[in-house]
Amino acid sequence: MDYIITTEQLTKKYKSFVAVNNVSLNIRKGSIYGFLGPNGAGKSTTMKMLLGLTAPTKGSFTIDGKQFPNDRLSILKEVGSFIESPSFYANLTGKENLDIIRRILGLPKSSVADALEIVGLSEFGGRLAKKYSLGMKQRLGLAGALLGRPPILILDEPTNGLDPSGIHEIRNLIKSLPDLYDCTVLISSHMLSEIELMVDDIGILNHGRLLFEGSLDELRQNALQSGFAADNLEDMFLSMVDKDNASRKQRVKL
């Protein structure tokens, strides 16, 4: 199998708290990988490690055959990212914000208009970013990630703050990306119904541990074998997380 992102026993500890515990991910090239987990499960921390925003306590990972910190610049050239909340210069317009990123990436001027067009912000490009609504800031953050059409996208809850039509639009956009320019997407979201419609593979994280990794069909089979409801992703996810939480409580009692 051709994996573009692999992690090996990735672990992140903050003093005695283990945010990510021996997580080994395998993300196929050209796939959309949904990264699921309750709040505080370690999704964002894992994504931050992949982007070099925080160093792993233990373990390693490779992105397109390259490793941090030696290949930091060449990895970041290939990865478009959006982590937690949009990042922007409040004193600059949407267009100027993207132009800063474009210059750093060494892309042609036309890439800014292209990114604004993709996220539906073309007519608001000249407005100051601080005057954007939450949804527009979210779109600007996405445009920053999509700038130059990078081969890998790491998106942490990209539909937060968007209205239903915005969510629908962004979902369709993300779904179309692998076919549009052979891109691999790692996406986390709390909106399980959205993820179900979008992804090829899934990783479920709870309390820093990877509970499941595989395709939606494999998850369904796994749920049926374990006697869980397998009607939709939400039921399977909740059953799996509840079971893990119960066994954790049991272990703590013992």
Add this chain to the structure above:
Amino acid sequence: MKIFAIELRKEKRTSVIPLMLAIGILGAAYAFVNFIVRKDTLLNLPLAPMDVLLTQLYGMVMVLNMFGIIVAACIIYNIEFKGSAIKKMYMLPMSVPVMYFCKFLILTIMLLVVIAFQNLALTKIGLTDLPQGAFEFGTLLCFAGYSFITSMPVLSFMIFVSSRFENMWVPLGIGVAGFLSGMALAASNNTFLCIHPFVVMLKPAVAMSAQPDIIVVIFSLVETAIFLFAGLWSAKNLHYE
């Protein structure tokens, strides 16, 4: 060079550059007005005319420069924290320490412009208002260099502090506290107090001679380098999470 140009673009609508230009113009105007109003009093002081020109006007000019540096340093990093833009910078294929160094360079160049404005005013006053033959251009250049070098520790320190705190009021408060404590300690002859960057900046203002103090110059250069390297090291190793 590419990162420097990008940093300059980021300063759009931040008032950093207009603020520093205004400080330069205000300092120059203060020197003019002060000398016109107090010309006789100043020239009757028991000091050489060049010492009067350079040291007696420098106090207020230095306070203006100090507040300009404090505010500009706070703004130059606040834009990075305001919309979490710095987080994006760490996720892009660029060196964040180089970005830090470019911010340092922008403020250093602006400080040079400020000092140039103020010294142009002093040159004009020296040529027209000092007794015939008393104006020495070399002494003025030497003092301008001295005031620039002694201002650099505060600039270096303030950028370092601003880069470490997301809340702009923290570095601003540290700057004001530095100014007040510096004012209280500057007149002391204790050389050890020169480890305080604000004391170093105030030294030329409390001196009665325009001759640079070599100990103060050494302290200035060492402190500037220490704070600069501390800032570069933190930008490289203490990531924004």
